[in-house]
Amino acid sequence: MLRIGPVGFRIGSDWRAPIGALGDLYRDYPLPEDGIVDFNVRLFAARPWRRFVRPAVTIGGDYMLPDALPLPLAQGLLAAEMGMNLQMALAQRRYLLLHASVVERDGRGLLLSGVSGAGKSTLAALLMTRGWRLMGDEFALVDPATGLVHAFPRLISLKNQSVAVLQCAAGQARFGPLLAGTPKGDIRHLVPDATAIAAMDRPAVPALLLFPTFGPAEAVRAVGAAETFVRLTQASTNYVALGERGFATLRRLVQDVPVRAIDYADTDSGIALVERLWRELA
Amino acid sequence: MGARYRAPPPGHVLILSLDPLTAIYHRASGQTHVVAPPVPEMLALLVDPLTPGELLAALGERYDLPDGDVAALTARLDELAAIGLVTRDAI
Amino acid sequence: MSGALVAAVLTDPARATVLTSDAWNALIAAARAEQLIGSMAVRLDGLPIPPAAARIMADARVSAEQGRVAALWEAEMARRALAPLGVPVVLLKGTAFVAAGLDAGRGRSIGDLDILVPRESLDAVEAVLLAAGWEWVKPDPYDDAYYRRWMHELPPLIHRERDRMIDVHHTILPPTARPTPDAAALIADAVPLGNGLSVLSSEDMVIHAAAHLFADGDLQGGLRNLWDIDRLVREFDDAGLVERLMARAGRHDLVPATARALRLAKRVFGTPVDGFAPVASDALFARRLLARDGWGRLRHKGTEFGFYVRSHLLRMPPAMLARHLWTKFRKT
Numbered sequence: 081m082l083r084i085g086p087v088g089f090r091i092g093s094d095w096r097a098p099i100g101a102l103g104d105l106y107r108d109y110p111l112p113e114d115g116i117v118d119f120n121v122r123l124f125a126a127r128p129w130r131r132f133v134r135p136a137v138t139i140g141g142d143y144m145l146p147d148a149l150p151l152p153l154a155q156g157l158l159a160a161e162m163g164m165n166l167q168m169a170l171a172q173r174r175y176l177l178l179h180a181s182v183v184e185r186d187g188r189g190l191l192l193s194g195v196s197g198a199g200k201s202t203l204a205a206l207l208m209t210r211g212w213r214l215m216g217d218e219f220a221l222v223d224p225a226t227g228l229v230h231a232f233p234r235l236i237s238l239k240n241q242s243v244a245v246l247q248c249a250a251g252q253a254r255f256g257p258l259l260a261g262t263p264k265g266d267i268r269h270l271v272p273d274a275t276a277i278a279a280m281d282r283p284a285v286p287a288l289l290l291f292p293t294f295g296p297a298e299a300v301r302a303v304g305a306a307e308t309f310v311r312l313t314q315a316s317t318n319y320v321a322l323g324e325r326g327f328a329t330l331r332r333l334v335q336d337v338p339v340r341a342i343d344y345a346d347t348d349s350g351i352a353l354v355e356r357l358w359r360e361l362a
Numbered sequence: 363m364g365a366r367y368r369a370p371p372p373g374h375v376l377i378l379s380l381d382p383l384t385a386i387y388h389r390a391s392g393q394t395h396v397v398a399p400p401v402p403e404m405l406a407l408l409v410d411p412l413t414p415g416e417l418l419a420a421l422g423e424r425y426d427l428p429d430g431d432v433a434a435l436t437a438r439l440d441e442l443a444a445i446g447l448v449t450r451d452a453i
Numbered sequence: 454m455s456g457a458l459v460a461a462v463l464t465d466p467a468r469a470t471v472l473t474s475d476a477w478n479a480l481i482a483a484a485r486a487e488q489l490i491g492s493m494a495v496r497l498d499g500l501p502i503p504p505a506a507a508r509i510m511a512d513a514r515v516s517a518e519q520g521r522v523a524a525l526w527e528a529e530m531a532r533r534a535l536a537p538l539g540v541p542v543v544l545l546k547g548t549a550f551v552a553a554g555l556d557a558g559r560g561r562s563i564g565d566l567d568i569l570v571p572r573e574s575l576d577a578v579e580a581v582l583l584a585a586g587w588e589w590v591k592p593d594p595y596d597d598a599y600y601r602r603w604m605h606e607l608p609p610l611i612h613r614e615r616d617r618m619i620d621v622h623h624t625i626l627p628p629t630a631r632p633t634p635d636a637a638a639l640i641a642d643a644v645p646l647g648n649g650l651s652v653l654s655s656e657d658m659v660i661h662a663a664a665h666l667f668a669d670g671d672l673q674g675g676l677r678n679l680w681d682i683d684r685l686v687r688e689f690d691d692a693g694l695v696e697r698l699m700a701r702a703g704r705h706d707l708v709p710a711t712a713r714a715l716r717l718a719k720r721v722f723g724t725p726v727d728g729f730a731p732v733a734s735d736a737l738f739a740r741r742l743l744a745r746d747g748w749g750r751l752r753h754k755g756t757e758f759g760f761y762v763r764s765h766l767l768r769m770p771p772a773m774l775a776r777h778l779w780t781k782f783r784k785t
């Protein structure tokens with residue numbers, strides 16, 4: 081059992097290895113409040129002999145996708161992380177969930193929202209090494225009642241080249257095992273730093289929203305209210321399910337928070353650009 | 363067969379201006395629609411049920427439309443009826 | 454077993470005020486697995502429970518409320534599409550409970566829209582729905598022919614914009630099942646809601662829930678059906694309810710199913726019905742209905758399989774079952 085920000089999880093497994101890996105990487109995280117979890121994740125063998133013969137981990141839990149493909153046991157840690165993400169994506173109803181990484185400074189939050197491959201995890205991890213507080217690399221949790229963004233600092237999922245980038249920038253940080261050849265490429269998890277874990281119960285006021293794109297030459301573009309609104313509905317897994325609370329939450333974001341789309345060709349200039357826009361706009 | 367169209371009463375929809383578009387949250391359906399002008403203006407007028415001809419005249423009066431086309435307006439109204447944002451009552 | 458804990462807390466919510474954290478985790482997992490978390494959250498509203506549990510229950514109530522809005526909207530869109538036909542349209546199951554404002558609808562999870570229409574209107578209803586944006590879910594001609602010949606409903610349709618399913622029934626059990634309910638009476642005695650839609654009469658609502666519990670599926674999700682029955686009986690309860698219920702069940706050929714449902718509801722939820730002493734085989738049903746472990750997983754795999762075969766046998770006479778399995782087999 082563990083707690084990530086305001087969300088408690090209980091993870092069960094037919095095998096010991098994934099639980100061991102999780103327990104080690106999440107060892108500094110608190111327990112769920114009252115010992116009661118928000119979501120259960122279960123890693124199981126779809127057929128009994130799959131516990132032993134070419135073990136294949138099926139991801140289950142309170143909420144499941146009917147046709148999720150199993151992963152090899154060596155990627156059990158990834159399965160557990162995906163299981164937690166899946167519960168959030170399918171069933172989180174307390175917060176508006178946005179696909180975004182979030183970092184914080186002075187109580188004010190910077191949201192980086194983009195599709196997979198836009199570099200939001202990498203940028204957030206690098207900002208963490210530069211004195212920002214990491215609030216999450218995957219989901220921003222926006223409270224409909226207050227408009228504040230809550231931290232969800234799970235393990236940072238680094239893919240392919242960004243693993244080396246962060247090993248260079250955060251040499252003394254703790255990394256999980258290299259998971260080679262996953263459906264998403266080579267993955268290595270980075271444990272958020274002590275500040276991120278210690279401060280995870282402190283929410284932030286959203287102060288700047290960026291839509292990064294990795295690849296093209298550096299550019300900054302203003303984003304109109306309509307485009308922001310539509311992009312955020314697409315970046316949310318539970319906007320529709322939240323009904324009127326989702327609409328009110330997006331209204332507040334669109335009206336209160338400055339927005340830019342940015343292109344960056346390499347991570348160094350990307351970080352410089354993000355910090356410059358923060359000084360100018362937030 | 364003619365028809366009158368009517369929009370949800372005030373308070374049944376929430377409006378967010380996203381210049382130049384408008385987001386409309388429809389409480390009865392729980393759906394959000396992002397629409398272009400003159401849909402918000404049409405919905406405002408349709409709080410009283412109107413035929414397409416009557417609506418076109420009212421739009422022309424208020425918003426100074428150059429020239430109107432009842433057939434095109436009827437097609438837009440039927441699209442709005444298909445998503446449930448207006449109700450179509452045969453007359 | 455956690456299924457039993459779900460039943461105990463639904464019946465007597467005060468039980469929740471003394472649970473350990475392990476019991477809470479088991480309770481919540483099992484209630485989610487049985488799709489009873491919303492109903493439970495309504496029952497626990499206002500009770501002194503740990504803050505972490507209270508937040509989960511508050512989320513479940515909000516979620517159920519949004520589900521109610523979506524279900525009523527789906528019914529409204531079907532009403533608008535079908536209104537020009539002028540045929541009776543009777544809402545069934547969860548949508549009917551919330552549309553009629555019944556206790557059984559409070560917090561209830563609602564999936565597909567189920568409606569009942571006269572058999573002779575099926576073709577017209579199908580045509581109108583297809584014109585209004587609904588599409589076939591399965592394009593498979595065998596499944597299609599199977600549904601049309603042997604089932605009590607059209608093949609499922611899904612709306613291409615809203616992504617919601619509608620099941621159009623012309624009776625409440627497949628024609629292949631032994632009991633043959635009086636579909637005309639179901640429609641004739643339905644209660645109008647005043648907006649062009651109607652719901653089954655009180656007695657038929659309970660009988661349908663009972664028929665659904667045993668004849669449709671392998672008792673999966675059965676605890677929720679049984680909870681529906683408990684809520685309906687308690688809400689409709691008056692001196693003559695049980696007599697009227699059993700007389701009506703006779704007309705629909707559903708006396709054994711209705712009687713067993715009432716016995717099980719009494720056994721599991723303490724539903725207040727006089728008589729209905731348990732019979733030996735009820736224990737097997739009860740065990741199956743309550744078979745969840747601390748993670749919400751089904752236990753007793755053997756029991757489950759027995760019920761699956763049984764439910765197929767109920768729907769289809771043996772020769773037809775063989776033909777069905779053969780055709781399915783050849784396809785795979």
